Amino acid sequence: MVYVLADNIISPLGDTSEDNYQAVKAGKSAIRAYAPMTDGIPDGFIASLMSADFEDLVFRSAGKAIDDSGINVADDRSVFILSSTKGAIERLGEEADERLYLGETAQRIATRLGFTTHPVVVCNACISGCAAIILASRLLQLGVYDNVVVCGADSPQRFIISGFQSLNAMSTETCRPFDIERQGLNLGEAAATVVLSSRFPSGTSAIGRSDNRVWTIGHGYVKNDAFHISAPSKTAEGLLEALQQTMENVEKDDLAFVNAHGTATLFNDQMESIAIQRAGLSDVPVNALKGYIGHSLGAAGVFETILCMKSVDDHTILGTRGYDEIGVSGKVMLSVEHSPTHKTGFIKMLSGFGGCNATLYAKSVESSSVSLKERRERIPSVFRKTHHVRISPEGAWLDGGCLPVEGEPNEKSLLTTIYKKMIGDYPKYYKMDGLCRLGFIASELLLQTEKAEGISIKEHQRNRGVVLFNRSSSISSDKKYLASIADKENYFPSPSVFVYTLPNIVTGEIAIRNDYHGETSFYILPEKNEEQMQTLIQTAFLDRQTTSLLTGWIDYEDREHYEADMYIASINKA
Known part of the structure; x- marks a missing residue:
């Protein structure tokens, strides 16, 4: 089992999880109006911000939770996972690019905290927090580590706020999840940390409780809509599949509530209501917490999971602040008022750009009911690589053979030459950024080799995932977007560029092209590390529906510096 040893939240509502929970329970909100020209943004906006230094914010939250947990992070059985969408991107242009790479940022924080292992960054848009907890749980179940510290954090300022404004996604008032008058989201700033362990807590001091109960994290799932890179599926296919798979191991009578993403x-909100109804959960209470804290992006999944645990401990279902009248077609049970509960479990769900969706089940259990006998999941230690592609400015190679493509050794001609000569039937290619073009072409070449063997795309639509890695995130699109907002006299944030400032969009593009509904995940590492990548790839096969992956390294810094090193990984059934 996976146990929660400690947690911490730092937000405008307080510097501890308890402070934040009590503020929310009292109905307080940190969301307020910000005047035009705040952080150089011409238009006013509504948000919940602290304007904190990103690295310091993460260090303080993670450090407090580690201290409370009593674990020693200096051994090789502990690891740090950072969940974030943009990290310290607001400093882009002020210092060396590499210092802002999320893998480098995570490494500095991990070293400062005392870790000796290599950290991982989960960068999966708005589901990053839940996806990070799911990854941590899987690593513990496989026995790779004994302790995992997960910290989710984002510090929205001009870069992020202007981007959401360009998408017309931000509300001019405090957000109203699921309400008929909802206008959009409010952004929020926070850092939230959970310390997870495969070892049973040795005392109440480690978990901060004295009622002989412990929190456990059950299986979680990540699924893709394969519908659109910035709009959710109208039929909620990805979220529904994640919910259904989660419910296979859950008794509905154990659920105190479903905590929705509820961005307003x-x-x-419409998509979530459809998923809840189709999953048979219309008679389970639903709540959303964005009206108290705003949308904290990479922190949201961790922040809201902690608040949910606190509320169940308090026998309370938190009301949905801002909700008044139902404004969705799916049948869901919502209330603005808090209500009592004596049930002990909940489901947390999130959805995000790139078509990604995540669900996670957590349950409070009696200490005496926990078996101390450790059980490890079957490790898919042997997975075969059936095909391999490598693309760099020097050329392209498929299964060891050099592709006969002509063109200058740079992205503009080489990638497009490959597209025109070997693919050519997907005009959306020309709308993609460099990272997505690179990933798209690499995946197409791999799939063409399968097709030549008589394997159709349809054979893998439900059981194939896309798990990719890099070190520079979406730095090329980040720079392009920054240029659109750098000049106050010529301020024109581009929504079409902003969407591509999330690296996981490439996994969404591949899923949409091939109608893949399996797991799509994007991880950022301090450097290319094959051993670490293989470990993370193994965790994806803990989703029993996953039988193969498009996976590997895909890094795109600019036209002269890029690399795709991708392959198909399949479970070895021998």
């Missing part, structure tokens, strides 16, 4: 955007 028109299409997200």
Whole structure:
């Protein structure tokens, strides 16, 4: 089992999890109006911000939770996972690019905290927090580590706020999840940390409780809509599949509530209501917490999971602040008022750009009911690589053979030459950024080799995932977007560029092209590390529906510096 040893939240509502929970329970909100020209943004906006230094914010939250847990992070059985969408991107242009790479940032924080292992960054858009907890749980179940510290954090300022404004996604008032008058989201700033362990807590001091109960994290799932890179599926296919798979191991009578993403955007809330109804959960209470804290991006999944645990401990279902009248077509049970509960479990769900969706089940259990006998999951230690592609400015190679493509040794001609000569039937290619073009072409070449063997795309639509890695995130699009907002006299944030400032969009593009509904995940590492990548790839096969992956390294810094080193990984059934 996976146990929660300690947690911490730092937000405008307080510097501890308990402070934040009590503020929310009292109905307080940190969301307020910000005047035009705040952080150089011409238009006013509504948000919940602290304007904190990103690295310091993460260090303080993670450090407090580690201290409370009593674990020693200096051994090789502990690891740090950072969940973030943009990290310290607001400093882009002020210092060396590499210092802002999320893998480098995570490494500095991990070293400062005392870790000796290599950290991992989960960068999966708005589901990053849940996806990070799911990854941590899987690593513990496989026995790779004994302790995992997960910290989710984002510090929205001009870069992020202007981007969401360009998408017309931000509300001009405090957000109203699921309400008929909802106008959009409010952004929020926070850092939230959970310390997870495969070892049973040795005392109440480690978990901060005295009632002989412990929190456990059950299986979680990540699924893709394969519908659109910035709009959710109208039929909620990805979220529904994640919910259904989660419910296979859950008794509905154990659920105190479903904690929804609840961004208060028109299409997200509608999609979530459809998923809840189709999953048979219309009679389970639903709540959303964005009206108290805003949308804290990479922190949201961790922040809201902690608040949910606190509320169940308090026998309380938190009300949905801002909600008044139902404004979605799916049948869901919502209330603005808090209500009592004596049930002990909940489901947390999130959805995000790139078509990604995540669900996670957590349950409070009696200490005496826990078996101390450790059980490890079957490790898919042997997975075969059936095909391999490598692309760099010097050329392209498929299964060891050099592809006969002509063109200058740079992205503009080489990638497009490959597309025109060997693919050519997907005009959306020309709308993609460099990272997505690179990943798209690499995946197409791999799939063409399967097709030549008589394997159709349809054979893998439900059981194939896309798990990719890099070190520079989406730095090329980040720079392009920054240029659109750098000049106050010529301020024109581009929504079409902003969407591509999330590296996981490439996994969404591949899923959409091939109608893949399996797991799509994007991880950022301090450097290319094959051993670390193989470990993370193994965790994806803990989703029993996953039988193969498009996976590997895909890094794109600029036209002269890029690399795709991708392959198909399949479970070895021998």
